[in-house]
Amino acid sequence: MKIMRLGDAGKEQPVVMVDAGGGSRQYFSLLSLAGEVDGGFLAGGGIGRVREALAAGILPVLEGAEGLRVGSPVVRPGSVVGIGMNYAAHAAESGSAPPEVPVMFLKPGNTVTGPYDPAAVPPRSTRFDWEVELAIVIGREASYLPDTVTAKACIAGYVTANDFSEREYQLPGAAGQWTKGKTLPGSTPLGPWLVPAEDIDGGNLALRSWVNGELRQDSKTSELIFDAPTLVHHCSQYMLLEPGDVILTGTPEGVALSGRFPYLQPGDVVEVEVDGLGRQRQELYRAGGGA
Template identity: 45%
Template sequence: MRLVRHGEPGRERPGVLLDDDTIVDVGARLGDPGTALLTAGGLADVRALVESRADLPRLERSEARLGPPIPRPPKVIGIGLNYADHARESGMQTPPEPIAFGKAPNALTGPTDVVWLPPDSDRCDWEVELGVVIGQHARRLPDEAAAYEAIAGWCISNDLTERAHQFEHGGQWIKGKSHETFNPLGPWLVTKEELRGDLRLTTRVSGDLVQDGTTADMIFPPTELVRYLSWFMTLEPGDLVSTGTPAGVGMGQNPPRFLRDGDVLETAITGLGEQRNLCHEIQLPAGETNPLQQPATTR
């Protein structure tokens, strides 16, 4: 199944994309179960409802605004340097264990929503990633088979990052990754059994192909990441794990290139659709200053 959430921001309803054009509004019958829909039981209910050919409202995908395909997650966990080529372009060593960091859940936004660049920002970067959505409580998983059972499905996750905020304000990556709209997600979630094999990931910035990688180059595959994380925290239904990005990020370009007001950001992964986000820079009101532009000693 391909699960979507459609409607105005903050008022999205769950749906199923039947073909490339038609959304079945399962929320008309189920309401909005939240993250419970992502459990094995919740997914089974949705599948049974769709297969029953119940008289449910339908709408054209072209007429619907799609939000992130999951409700606000309990946790968003990013994985750093999970592709060797990206580690090299970042000037960092390939990690012996997964590097994990947090990201604010309210950074999520829809696959065609505007990305808002922070005021006075000049180092906003892109990172197309395979997103893994958790479907059950998982702690201390014994192996990758158990980790696979804990997964609900897959989606595109763009882990946008303001590099100055990431590296120059105390070294906490979460600061550079948690601005509102800094995690376009979707357009849909594909349930785990329907997508296998190596997937191509691409990013274009205003038409220029800047990332073109494959999940075959991951250092730690998704099931190993889920197993590993479950020994440090309890994973819950709806948690999002973004599994790292291949080479081609802006800071790795020669010369470096970052997002600017008016850029169009397009990301795609095999079988998971594509995103298209227009970038706009936030303008501060007249007379208001940005404290992040001041030296650290005066902040």
């Protein structure tokens, strides 16, 4: 079961996609169950209602679904939490030792965009980078959780994410400026779909990225230093996680920051994929303006 939001930006409607066999797919409207895939839907048993409605065969087919724009599978999150250097090889290529505790940073919810929307390279950017990531979607409120078992129960599902990063903004000087490099408009494509946590093993998924058709990253989420329940538990000790919030679990080695590949330029095409969670594609363009 794959939950999506289809339609023009700001006018998406909730949909469930199911594999119909032979490579074909069927799309069913969820408007009879929910107006949005948001925190209320996730915390209120929305995923369970979708399962029941599918089993009962009462959901209407959405005709022409494949011709609609694909939006983020969850409406704009209240919080997007990024986790830095959560793969040992990526920490090494970044010139850092593997962290002993999760490295957290925040991204605005307005950075979230659809998985196929064009991506803007900032006007003055010279070190724009890609990052394929497994993203966690929170399904219930999480604050000061006692253990990782409780934390695991707070995970509604998983999505594919790309954490576009401007390294010149992010890493100058001794302290760095992670917020500047991680909060750019459209820098968090999510989707194309949300898979419920009970339907997929988030700890054992391959994830890959390509730039202009050339493979850049090829790793597995089993190589995460801190797995998904650990991250939810840790974040809950420092902030209130609400239903619909998103945690980006970190990127593996193979980004431009490593020095092995050139940084992104307008006209480049970036693709990222997590097994079972779908593949994204962004065409890059130069944003106007800037001082």
